[in-house]
Amino acid sequence: MFRSVVLGCGAYLPSKTLTNTDLAKMVDTSDDWIAQRTGIHERHIAADNETTSDLALAAARPALEASGLDARDIDLIVLATTTPDRTFPATAVRVQKSLGMESGAAFDIQAVCSGFVYALAVADNFLRVGQAKRALVIGAETFSRILDWTDRGTCVLFGDGAGAVVLEAKSEAEAAGRGIISTHLHSDGRFQDILYVDGGPSSTGTVGKLRMNGKEVFRHAVQRLSDVVEETLKANNLTSDDIDWLVPHQANQRIIDSTARKLGLPIERVVSTISRHGNTSAASIPLALAEAVGDGRIKKGDLILTEAMGGGLTWGSALIRW
Numbered sequence: 001m002f003r004s005v006v007l008g009c010g011a012y013l014p015s016k017t018l019t020n021t022d023l024a025k026m027v028d029t030s031d032d033w034i035a036q037r038t039g040i041h042e043r044h045i046a047a048d049n050e051t052t053s054d055l056a057l058a059a060a061r062p063a064l065e066a067s068g069l070d071a072r073d074i075d076l077i078v079l080a081t082t083t084p085d086r087t088f089p090a091t092a093v094r095v096q097k098s099l100g101m102e103s104g105a106a107f108d109i110q111a112v113c114s115g116f117v118y119a120l121a122v123a124d125n126f127l128r129v130g131q132a133k134r135a136l137v138i139g140a141e142t143f144s145r146i147l148d149w150t151d152r153g154t155c156v157l158f159g160d161g162a163g164a165v166v167l168e169a170k171s172e173a174e175a176a177g178r179g180i181i182s183t184h185l186h187s188d189g190r191f192q193d194i195l196y197v198d199g200g201p202s203s204t205g206t207v208g209k210l211r212m213n214g215k216e217v218f219r220h221a222v223q224r225l226s227d228v229v230e231e232t233l234k235a236n237n238l239t240s241d242d243i244d245w246l247v248p249h250q251a252n253q254r255i256i257d258s259t260a261r262k263l264g265l266p267i268e269r270v271v272s273t274i275s276r277h278g279n280t281s282a283a284s285i286p287l288a289l290a291e292a293v294g295d296g297r298i299k300k301g302d303l304i305l306t307e308a309m310g311g312g313l314t315w316g317s318a319l320i321r322w
Helices: 020-024 031-037 050-066 091-098 114-128 189-194 214-235 252-262 282-295
Strands: 002-012 016-019 044-046 076-080 103-108 134-142 160-171 179-187 194-198 210-212 247-248 304-309 314-321
Touching: 002 050, 002 114, 002 282, 016 020, 016 114, 016 247, 016 282, 020 031, 031 214, 031 252, 044 160, 044 282, 050 134, 050 160, 050 194, 050 282, 076 091, 076 114, 091 103, 091 134, 103 114, 103 160, 114 134, 114 160, 114 304, 114 314, 160 282, 179 214, 189 194, 214 252, 247 252, 247 282, 252 304
Parallel strands: 076 103, 076 134, 247 304
Antiparallel strands: 002 160, 002 179, 016 044, 134 160, 179 314, 194 210, 304 314
């Protein structure tokens, strides 16, 4: 049996920041209104010449460096994104080319804000069964490109960025308890119309803009995320006391706080970056992981629980021994 062990992580945020005060000059809102309802104070916005693959590549390189590997050591890239460079080919193959990889497999996963958890699960399964030895898993988004900047209910929430982790298949003995322990994925298409983009190649021939029923999304998020966390703990015979760090999808600080309360987990053991990043969709969890590893909060041997919910609806979790 193999286990997928995290060797390193990396992150990238565009240099341009957009504060709540900046947004108040563009749409009928205020810093207080945004901060009180979401916990967000600023977000990063990709430059006009920056694509999702550019962001993904900029996160992948430090992840590889941290892992001590060269791109040629990687035989699988799984890239989670809702904002690909092109309809096709996959954004992952553009990253593959830029890294100088001429072998292996590269493809995209689309599960919106749950995308990184889905991508981790897919890569983990490849490594566990021996179809790949080392995987680069990336979450990257240029969500600013699909926002309606006149809709104050959505444009204030999102930002751009990318994060990545490198996984290696190790035997149970080599892993010594580290690695991805379990992943749990769910979806329910009955609720696809509460969070969606009103465009697409086969429906409108346009990219479209994000549309959201905020109250319904909030209600589902609190319940679904609590459920999947409980499912993960039960599946592994654990309690919240066993978790060193909760690294949630950064959608809304109130959702994060509610999930922590339901778990009985002190807020000091929750990694939150939403105030500075906003909701970066599939990039939010790896961005938060990279920050907490970089500042020394997450250490080797820590038990990490990640969870996310996104359009679809999709939701899921991953339990990782770092």
